[in-house]
Amino acid sequence: xxxxxxxxxxxxxxxxxxxxxxxxxFFESFNQKNFSQETGLDVKFVQDNHSRSAKGVLRGLHxxxxxxxxxxxxxxxxxxxxxxxxxxKSSPTFGRWIGVELSEDNYRQLWVPPGxxxxxxxxxxxxxxxxxxxxxxxxxxxxxxxxxxxxIGISWPIGTGAQPTISTKDTNAARLADAxxxx
Numbered sequence: 001x002x003x004x005x006x007x008x009x010x011x012x013x014x015x016x017x018x019x020x021x022x023x024x025x026f027f028e029s030f031n032q033k034n035f036s037q038e039t040g041l042d043v044k045f046v047q048d049n050h051s052r053s054a055k056g057v058l059r060g061l062h063x064x065x066x067x068x069x070x071x072x073x074x075x076x077x078x079x080x081x082x083x084x085x086x087x088x089k090s091s092p093t094f095g096r097w098i099g100v101e102l103s104e105d106n107y108r109q110l111w112v113p114p115g116x117x118x119x120x121x122x123x124x125x126x127x128x129x130x131x132x133x134x135x136x137x138x139x140x141x142x143x144x145x146x147x148x149x150x151x152i153g154i155s156w157p158i159g160t161g162a163q164p165t166i167s168t169k170d171t172n173a174a175r176l177a178d179a180x181x182x183x
């Protein structure tokens with residue numbers, strides 16, 4: 001696998017080695033030993049999640065304020081624009097974001113560390129999104145930062161005049177300035 005650094009050092013793009021021919025393809029989507037060796041991260045995943053979303057759906061920006069989750073995310077069908085926002089107040093990259101296209105064609109994965117808000121926008125007709133987490137989902141600890149907070153300034157690839165499909169929870173999310181964040 002290939003590990004690619006981003007402008008926020010804790011967020012990593014991971015490209016698995018894909019073996020393909022006329023029959024199809026094969027790759028290891030996760031190998032604990034290789035992941036730890038190549039990334040230098042000593043993490044344990046405890047939960048796998050799978051979501052399917054239609055074109056134009058925007059989910060996020062989500063995080064858990066207690067029992068924060070690191071996430072290893074990927075797309076197995078379709079394509080999304082995936083975003084991570086550093087919400088660790090003591091971090092030199094606080095409030096900065098990374099956006100990466102993840103798709104069934106590029107096989108890329110993204111490591112989103114604990115202390116980051118995460119979300120994605122569906123670019124294809126639909127997308128199946130898989131992610132491993134380092135801690136369990138606890139609804140009482142879930143928080144959201146507003147997806148279009150001007151202070152963060154995410155450049156979502158939403159067409160001019162188009163409106164993403166957003167849940168009520170995400171529509172009512174806090175601006176970063178008002179959100180409960182990590183120290």
